Amino acid sequence: MNFRFAIISDPHIAVPRTIPNHANRFHLVEVSILALEKVLKHLEQLNLDFLLFPGDLTQDGEIDNHEWLARRLRSLPFPVFVVPGNHDVPSVEPTNLKIGLHQFPSYYDHCGYKNQQMYYTQEIIPGVRIIGLNSNQFNEEGKQLGCLDNEQLTWLENLLPQIKDELLLVMIHHNVIEHLPDQRTHELGKRYMLNNAPLLLKMLKSVNCKLIFTGHLHVQDIAYDQGIYEITTGSLVSYPHPYRIIEVQQPIKGSLSLNVTSHRVKNVPGWENLEDISRKWLGDRSFPFMVKLLTASPLKISQQEAEKLAPYLRYFWSDVAAGDGVFDFPDFPPQIRDYFRRFGAIKPDGTEAKIDNKVTLNL
Known part of the structure; x- marks a missing residue:
């Protein structure tokens, strides 16, 4: 089993007419399309098997931005898989300018979704299966929450026992494993975590799942818990404008290695010192x-x-x-x-563990 794929997270695509004029926003959506096009040009030169987008595809769920991105992804020479981020589906009901939660699959029916369900599974290549989950829910007051609903959990409970001898790639926007100190309980960090992460981890561990791919946090980080690696990828419109390329190899039967390399968009037209x-x-x-x-x-x-x-x-x-x-x-x-x-790349014994950008993970 040898294959190669890439990850682009939180590109926050914004066509010019949708760019908000908020003085304090943290990401440079002005470069969203320029940066994405530069990355795609690079990826199109590689022999990729597929590309993952772990959410926040658009700036704020605008119809124009979803339409632009869906059309662009359809033109790529390799399969693409996406999941929604909190910015992609900011409300349950659509407005004149923005899509509603349940409209998301219709825009990306070529990116994993085969019906109007907000989650999916697909065998990408022989022996490799992706599960795309929706971590965006809303309470009765319309407040957005980061959790899996009972419908998805029941679906997973039925699906997971059927998966035999496949490499399972789980993609979800919110973090399942902590990437920052005490992230699950910290008042600034917990909103980036999946509320029912312990339950999902328990389910995935039961079928020997080893890989989760997330976004949302806008940082380059690889975390590990209970035999599972979670690879979160920084935002394409925020420093350091990263994306990842991962090569999976099977040197001997029964073992897999993931060679993770990270790249940066260092400049785009008009932003030579991005x-x-x-x-x-x-x-x-x-x-x-x-x-x-x-x-x-x-x-x-x-x-x-x-x-x-x-x-x-x-x-x-x-x-x-x-x-x-x-x-x-x-x-x-x-x-x-x-x-x-504690925020640094340090092991419990005090030694450095610089694995966030370039590393070989042995599964």
């Missing part, structure tokens, strides 16, 4: 977020103290997003210094 611009863009908008992080649990320092420390963290989130960061702020108080170290 990396520098986007890193500064995040840095310029980081102060309020860093103050929230410092004043939140577990640090809970005062607003005044947080405002003193936040400027030193100007590029902290950019470096988290890039993956493989190692963090040390020696002038911070010991408790705060130790907390930020």
Whole structure:
């Protein structure tokens, strides 16, 4: 079994007339189409077997953006599989400008969806099966939630026992495994987690699933829990504008290796120094977020103290997003210094583990 595929996550496609004028937004949707076209040009030169998009395909679920992307993906020379992100289906009901939740499959019936169900499975190549899940639900007040509904869980319960001797690739927008310290409970991190992640992990572990692909968090990170790797890929419209290419090889029967390489869009027409611009863009908008992080649990320092420390963290989130960061702020108080170290690519024994961008995973 030898095959190659790519991952593009959170491209937030926005045709020019749909680009919002929000001064504090974190991603550069102005480059969304330019960046995607550059990546696709690269991928079209490779002998890819398929391409994955783990959600947030569009800026905010606009009809124009879904139509543009669906048409572009249809023209590619390899199969494409997508799942919806929270930005793709911002409400249950459609509006004049945006699609509703249950309209999503009709736009991407060539990208995994074969009927109006919000989830699917398909054998991509012999011995390799994808499961695409919808992690976007809404409560009675219309608030968007990150969880799997009972219908999908029942479907999975019936499906999983039928999967025999196949490599299973599970794709879902929200994170299932933590990529940040205490992400599941942290007031800033938990909204990126699947609410019923422990249940999904238990189900996947029962069938020896080893791979989950997610987006949403806009960071390059590979996490591991209970025998399962979760590969989350950063946003194409946010620093460092990454995408991944993964080669799967079977050196001997019964073993598989995943060779993960990451690439960056460093420039596009009109944005020749895109990396520098986007890193500064995040840095310029980081102060309020860093103050929230410092004043939140577990640090809970005062607003005044947080405002003193936040400027030193100007590029902290950019470096988290890039993956493989190692963090040390020696002038911070010991408790705060130790907390930020936990965001780095460090094993429990204190040694570095730079696996977020380039690594060989043996399954």
